[in-house]
Amino acid sequence: QVQLVESGGGSVQAGDSLRLSCAASGRTSGTYIMGWFRQAPEKEREFVAALRWRIGITNYADSVKGRFTISRDNVKNTVYLQMNSLELEDTAVYYCAFGSGTYVRTPESYDYWGQGTQVTVSS
8 A cells, every 4th residue: 555645735826836745655665656647627637747766757748848847755755746837727636646557647557646735826
């Protein structure tokens, strides 16, 4: 079992920045991926960013590339999502995920999910 605890959401204005954190605990050894997804009201859950933990390779959705950065702290077993230049369209519940699948952009590659944290961007 793996437990994920997210933090860092909030309400900001367009152009502002936020950093989300996701602390993983439990059976986190081995080769795995950690990702961030988001879901806006009445929309499908969509991929945002992912990180292959052991080798550090990152992957981003086109909509956030250049604005968001995913990173990790090996000691704290925590993954971060630094979100800069936030836009109204970034408003959503953001979910952290942990898994061992191959395709980091698909939810099916992830076995555990955090509870979600709300990010609201206003003009």
